Amino acid sequence: MIRKVKILFTPHEHNNHKPKFLHLSSLFILALLIISFQLFVSFFHRLKPGVLGFASDIKVETIVANTNLNRNKEGLNSLQLNSTLSEAARQKANDMFSENYWAHFSPKGKSPWEFFRSVGYNYLYAGENLARDFSNSDAVVQAWMNSPSHKDNIMNAKYRDIGVAVVNGLLDGEETTLVVQLFGTTGGVAAIPDQAMAKTNEVVLSQQSQMPQSMLTYPAVSGFNLTKSLNLSILLLLLIVLLIDAVFIFKKKLVRLSGKSFIHFSFLAIIFIVVFLTASGQVI
């Protein structure tokens, strides 16, 4: 057993002076295992919908406050939370769950602006920001601010109203928290045509008075956390084996046909940091 471990993780005469774990065949198998695990998680989502998900604590009022904070910093007016727009946002989120999509336009071609019209919000200007799977409200607004197109919506001086909906549901079999932020300005006369609206890509979000301010989900396991833990473990194992290999090669002064272990170590160490720092959440 000990001999097998030695052959697997340390340079040895029985593994051609290179840990078996770093052989091309082993690296290839490792790549296949990473893909297989992701396929398994996706399959599990379909088999047992709702078991995997993400825990979040997103508050509508914090999103509105942070949005206005960013606007105020640039000397822009604060947006007023509009219950009609919040209802439109809620309808958009529910539509994404019922039709199982994650996009501004539904698979049936339904545009964001149809939700404005369905609640009777006659917009002159309108826009939409979407986010999913963030752990808290601050991270959602920060991610939007980091994206130029979403930031344009948040910082658009033409908007007067905002509507926000935070809704939980199943998307692709995974417990998901969707955040819909709609922006708008009522015209009072006639709405701007869809194409002109689509160019602005602006969103208004409103909150329905009876909707909860904060929505919490407590899924059994998070697909993101599961993947992150597994990826960090794989990287840690590779880093340890590469370090052992580099030390052995140096001490035994071995010359072999191989890449440079300390360079592989550096590359994977950077990947480790990136994976470690990656937080859950997507915006569109």
Added chain:
Amino acid sequence: MIKALKKDIQKHIIQYSVLLLGLFINFSVFLMFDGQTTVRNIASFTFGGFYFLWGVIHHLFLKDLHLKIALEYLLIGLIGTLLLLSINFRS
């Protein structure tokens, strides 16, 4: 060991600087575009692709490039890319 490492780095300082710069750019792009799946997916591919290309060119300069070495850089780069793509896919 550190001494030998320093010597090797000094000998190929330009090549290692290019590697460091390339990885730093990819690193920054990945973390700056928080929540933006498309950009992060592209960064995941360029991370691994750049590493593979750098490895091949580096060993070409060293005049010890062999198919086994090229495949080693390709697989390490591929594993890096897959780990980033998977975390991005699940985020």
